[in-house]
Amino acid sequence: MKKWLGVAVLLLAAPAMAQARTWQLQSSTLTYHVVHPLHHAEGVSHAARGKGVCQAGTCNFLVAAPVKSFQSGDTNRDLHMLQVTRGAQYPMVVVRVTVPLAELHPGTLKADLEVQFAGQDVHYAQVPFQISAQGKDLVLSGTVPATLTDFKITPPELLMMPIRNQIPVTVRMTWAPG
Amino acid sequence: MRMAQIAGAVMLAAGLAWGQAATLHGKVAESSGAAIPNAQVEATSMATGMARRAQSDATGGYTLPGLAAGSYTVTFSAAGFTSRSRQVRLTAGAEQALNAALTPALSLGSLGFPASETQGNAQEQALLNRRSHMLHIHQNLGLITMIPLVATVVSGGFAGGRASHTGSRNLHAILGTTTAALYAATAYYAIAAPKIKGVKKKGPIKLHEAMAWIHVPGMILTPILGAMAYSQRSKGERVHGIARLHGQVAVITLAAYTIALLAVTVHSGPVGHAAAHSLHAALHLFGRRRPNAPVEGAQL
16 A cells, blocks of 8 residues: 555656756765775765756756765864865866756666766766655665776875775765756 | 849849848746846758847847748857757748747856855865875884884883893893884874864874873883883893883883774774774783783883
8 A cells, every 4th residue: 555655656746857947956965985904984975066957858967065075084084085086176076967857757767977076077877876756856866886096096095005996976865846 | 035034033032032031039038037138049040051140138038130931940048047949940021939948057156155165276285185195104104113112012021020131121222212213203294294274183083193192101201211221220230210110101102002003094894893802802901911910021
């Protein structure tokens, strides 16, 4: 019963989403994951802002967050992260996404991302995201398979051991029709 | 005669065509309906590629007269908005309306970030680079210092006591001096590294720095007490006075130094947990065994 009710809500919500011309990022959690032979670390930011504009069957989204807004719970690590990612020189991480309006509905969305970070522009093709509806809002979650080499970042070392090249960034964002 | 007739017919047709030119007009506005003045409107003939341009007035209105019949791509653009193109087919003599609603362009500015937050600062980056470089040396030197530090404490067990030889004491003194020199260099790179203003320290770095309140005085006191003990033993005296604390101070210094090192290196994951347990067990063991340790053995 509960499952059918959920499906009905999604079906009712989908047309409303497709008709919305603009979207506003309501809340977000961006988390990077770092793995070192001696420990794991995560940095979290809730400071992202974003907008989406849909017209002529295409939706363009822009999301940006200050690099220094990522907090790992360790000041020293955060300052080191800021340094290796050239965060003072390039203080924002900016993501642009173009999605066909028809694909903006609950389910799996494969999106092409243009990421500006650490002074580099990197394209990630067909990154899968899960979209679910919460009333009129749209909740998007997924993982961007970022690596240090993508952004020409020298791997930070601890006790002469570098961190792993993979720095996946998990994303959870709630978008509201503007 | 026939050529003249054809030329006349072509001129007549052209004249009629000009007389029946179409006019395109409309309004450029935001999605909300607010007029967009000074928007650029460009109509490009899909047949010839020729373009005609107009600019919207204060009410957002525009007019493009004298367009030949045919299909056009009309592009609307304005500063701060996303350009939009539409296709339209004009018939001869028609006055056709074409309105456009533009949406605000997606830019960092449109997200509301202040310029101070989005503009890079090369000086601050240089400061961060210098800080990281110095702390990297601090970290590596700190790790290297650990080797003679442990060796000094271990050799201390053979350098003290009545049965100890001068050679053991000399080795202990050399190791201690090496440790002190490396420790001083390590400390220099931490102290001299540029400080970043407005950063409130949190996390394991606080424990790392707190331990310095123990191992810095310990590293100063240990060689002094060691020199006193060395002098007393060289004179054939039994180590006495505050020099008797040399061994205890050295062990406490080593413990604080080890905690400081572990605090910033292993604090999660299986290796981190194992290290934390080992440290806890070692401290527990040390705490239980110290009271029963031989007095002479603990002195140096």
